[in-house]
Amino acid sequence: MESVKLLEVLGYAVGDLLMIRANAFDALVVKTTLRRVLVEWPWREVDPDSQNSWDGTVGFPREPDGRDWSNTPWRLEPDAAELEAGELCLVGIPPTKVRVTGVEKFDPPADFGFLPRPDCVLELVPVEMSDDEDAGYVLYLNGKEPIQTELIEKSPRIGG
Template sequence: MESVRLTEAVGYTVGELLLISAEAFDARVAGTTLRRVLIDWPWREIDPDSANSWDGTVAFPRDPDSYDWCNTPWRLEPDPSDLEAGDSCFIGIPPTKVIVIGIEKFEPPADFGFLPRPEYVLEVVPVDMLDDEEAGFVLYLNGEEPIELERVSVDG
C-alpha cells in the first residue's frame, strides 16, 4: 500500500475550514480497561481478506480530561468513566470547526483490517488546537461513519 500526499482532492483543499458533526447514535460498550472504553463500531465491518486484524471496536479514553480526546472528534454519553462492558451509550461529534492540514490517497485502498478500505483521508485539526502539533485526527472520506462535513468561511 502506497500513499500519495495531495493538496487537493475529492473537493477538499489543504487549508480549508470545515465544520464537522455527527448525530448521536446508540452504541454498545464492548469492554473496558483501566484507561480505555472499547466501543463496538457500528459503521465498519471486519475485513475477512485483510492482512491486519481488527476486532470491530474503537477505543476511547475513560478519563474525560485525558489529552487523548484531542485526537478524536467523537464524544460519548454518559461520561466514559462511568461506562462498563455491555452498557449502551451515545456516540456523536458535536459541531467542531477544523482545518484540513493534509490529504492522503491510498493506492490501492488501505488495509487496516476493516471495510470499507480507506481510499482518501483528510487530516484535520480543530481550530482551537492549531498550536498543538500533537492534536488532530483523520476522516476517512469513503467510510460509513455518518459525519457531516460543511465548508465554512473563515469569518463564519
C-alpha cells in the first residue's frame, strides 16, 4: 500500500473549514474495560482477505474528560462511564467545526481489516483544538458512516 499526501482530493483541500455531523444511531455495547467501551460498528464489515484483524467494533474512552476524546468526533449517550456490555447507547457526531489539515490517497486502498477499504482520507482537527498537535482524527471519504460534511470556507490557498 502506498500513501500519497495531497493538497486536494474530491473537492476537499488542506485548509478548508468544514462542519461535520452525524445523526445519533443505536449501537450495542459489546465489551467494556476500565478505559474503553467497545460498540458494534454497523457501517463496516470485517475484510476476510485482510492481512489485519478487525473485530467489528469501535472503541471509545470511558472517561468523559479523557484525552482520547480529542481523537474522535463521535460522542456517546449516556456517558461512556455509565455503559456496560449488552446495553444500547446512542452514537453520533454533534455539529463540529473542523479544519482539514491533511489529505491522503491510498493506492491500492488501505488494508486496515475492514471493508470498504479506505482510498481517500481527510485529516481533521476541531477548530477549538487547532493549537493541540495531538488532537485530530481522520474521515474516510468512501466510508459508509452517515457523516454529513458542509463546506463553510474554502482554503485560500486552493481556489478560495
